[in-house]
Amino acid sequence: MSKAAEIELASVTKRYGSAVAVDAISLRIPAGTYCCLLGPSGCGKTSTLRMIAGHEDVSDGDILLGNTMITQLPPARRGTSMMFQSYALFPHLDLIDNVAFSLRMKGVERTERRNKALEMLKLMQMDGYASRRPAQLSGGQQQRVALARALITDPEALLLDEPLSALDPFLKIRMRAELKKLQTQLGITFVHVTHSQEEAMALADLIVIMNDGRIEQAATPREVFETPATAFVARFMGDHNVVSGRGAGSADGLALLDVPNGGKFAATGTAPGDGAPIDIAVRTDRVRLRPSDTKGLGFTGTISNIEYRGASVKLSVDGAGIEDFTAIVDERSFFEKPASVGEAVPVSWDAGDAIVLGRLAT
Numbered sequence: 001m002s003k004a005a006e007i008e009l010a011s012v013t014k015r016y017g018s019a020v021a022v023d024a025i026s027l028r029i030p031a032g033t034y035c036c037l038l039g040p041s042g043c044g045k046t047s048t049l050r051m052i053a054g055h056e057d058v059s060d061g062d063i064l065l066g067n068t069m070i071t072q073l074p075p076a077r078r079g080t081s082m083m084f085q086s087y088a089l090f091p092h093l094d095l096i097d098n099v100a101f102s103l104r105m106k107g108v109e110r111t112e113r114r115n116k117a118l119e120m121l122k123l124m125q126m127d128g129y130a131s132r133r134p135a136q137l138s139g140g141q142q143q144r145v146a147l148a149r150a151l152i153t154d155p156e157a158l159l160l161d162e163p164l165s166a167l168d169p170f171l172k173i174r175m176r177a178e179l180k181k182l183q184t185q186l187g188i189t190f191v192h193v194t195h196s197q198e199e200a201m202a203l204a205d206l207i208v209i210m211n212d213g214r215i216e217q218a219a220t221p222r223e224v225f226e227t228p229a230t231a232f233v234a235r236f237m238g239d240h241n242v243v244s245g246r247g248a249g250s251a252d253g254l255a256l257l258d259v260p261n262g263g264k265f266a267a268t269g270t271a272p273g274d275g276a277p278i279d280i281a282v283r284t285d286r287v288r289l290r291p292s293d294t295k296g297l298g299f300t301g302t303i304s305n306i307e308y309r310g311a312s313v314k315l316s317v318d319g320a321g322i323e324d325f326t327a328i329v330d331e332r333s334f335f336e337k338p339a340s341v342g343e344a345v346p347v348s349w350d351a352g353d354a355i356v357l358g359r360l361a362t
């Protein structure tokens with residue numbers, strides 16, 4: 001196998017006509033990293049992946065793989081390999097010929113390329129199916145063949161466009177574990193596009209959260225979970241409540257926030273004292289229902305929805321000018337003293353479980 005290579009994007013922009021799909025993003029993906037590009041539909045993640053692969057021209061900026069500038073190189077000469085969402089297997093070829101295809105294009109002699117294809121099928125535990133056609137395989141098996149085909153050129157980086165989206169939920173979780181294992185085994189850089197927060201959290205060493213052609217945050221899953229950089233990240237990842245208000249200065253290491261109904265909240269960080277708008281994020285899993293002490297921060301609101309989730313219960317609370325404030329409470333403590341929709345309950349959290357969110361420079 002080839003060595004892993006670092007990928008660097010330097011102020012990369014993609015325009016389609018006058019529309020900006022990717023807006024001057026800069027990113028360094030260290031060699032051997034499992035990187036997930038995550039974001040809602042249309043945020044520019046596929047365009048970014050396709051520019052790294054060379055399937056899409058870069059409008060501005062540069063892309064480096066290791067020390068090589070690859071911006072202008074054709075896909076086959078970049079040292080990257082791409083696995084497509086639909087797998088793009090040839091229906092009329094058996095698995096050996098499917099996997100060997102790019103070597104055939106490169107003029108590699110038949111026995112040599114078939115041997116290499118068999119080796120790749122072995123790596124993916126598909127050698128027992130070598131003479132089958134793609135239609136004779138399950139979805140998960142087709143995906144393994146597509147991976148074998150992408151890996152036959154010994155790429156330094158493997159690029160995966162929504163690789164799990166065609167699989168049913170059960171297989172998705174199994175193949176997810178296999179992808180992670182494969183990346184660890186090969187040690188090469190993986191860049192994986194997904195719109196699933198759960199998938200990115202489960203797989204990535206580095207999550208890159210994109211919105212509207214820009215990077216909102218690039219960090220480890222734990223950093224994204226514990227310290228979302230912006231209100232967009234906090235909302236998109238869904239583990240925090242975002243409360244918007246006006247800065248009322250700082251005291252004792254806490255940022256003070258005036259919320260619209262006249263209430264005061266606090267969070268870890270600093271706040272401007274001039275009433276400028278700021279957002280804070282409150283972790284949904286740290287919110288307490290009917291707190292036994294009064295030390296925490298909080299408000300009294302009306303429960304608008306309750307969802308049972310097995311290990312936990314998710315409550316939506318409206319109050320203090322805040323709609324759909326989410327509290328995830330442990331199921332045992334919830335059922336010790338259940339609450340119901342329409343009931344008014346105090347909710348509370350510690351200042352350490354709320355942080356001030358940043359804003360993207362415009």
Ligand SMILES: Nc1ncnc2c1ncn2[C@@H]1O[C@H](COP(=O)(O)OP(=O)(O)OP(=O)(O)O)[C@@H](O)[C@H]1O
Binds near residue numbers: 042045
């Ligand atoms: N070939 C194209 N021509 C014109 N506009 C395009 C083209 N490809 C993408 N776009 C636009 O660029 C923006 C970013 O698209 P892109 O496919 O990169 O987003 P995405 O985050 O991968 O979305 P999805 O999850 O839906 O695939 C979108 O507004 C899209 O409509």
